[in-house]
Amino acid sequence: MRNHLKSNNASQYFFDLIALLLMFLLSVSLASxxxxxxxxxxxxxxxxxxxxxxxxxxxxxxSGKLKTPWxxxxxxxxxxxxxSGEKREVVVKFSRSKGEPQSVYIYFTEKGDYSxxxxxxx
Numbered sequence: 001m002r003n004h005l006k007s008n009n010a011s012q013y014f015f016d017l018i019a020l021l022l023m024f025l026l027s028v029s030l031a032s033x034x035x036x037x038x039x040x041x042x043x044x045x046x047x048x049x050x051x052x053x054x055x056x057x058x059x060x061x062x063s064g065k066l067k068t069p070w071x072x073x074x075x076x077x078x079x080x081x082x083x084s085g086e087k088r089e090v091v092v093k094f095s096r097s098k099g100e101p102q103s104v105y106i107y108f109t110e111k112g113d114y115s116x117x118x119x120x121x122x
């Protein structure tokens with residue numbers, strides 16, 4: 001009878017341990033399901049904006065919309081946010097060392113969608 005009680009306690013202990021472990025794993029996965037920013041989705045980061053901006057910039061140079069000096073005289077790339085009325089935009093600014101206009105701007109929505117370009121430098 002004693003061995004029977006020991007085996008019941010051991011199996012109950014093992015079952016409780018497994019159930020506790022599963023509850024912990026489920027609670028961790030559910031808590032992190034929304035990510036660090038909550039329910040709003042992932043934020044469009046400056047690094048993502050720079051990557052997308054460079055891809056767009058390369059396409060503009062390859063298509064001839066930006067002339068060859070933009071490829072050879074590029075000085076720096078800057079990423080910043082700006083508020084335009086109710087909407088926030090992420091701006092990628094490409095500047096060159098010489099020539100006019102001095103800068104080209106590529107705009108993205110705060111979710112990372114392309115929203116326009118400015119080749120006049122203003």
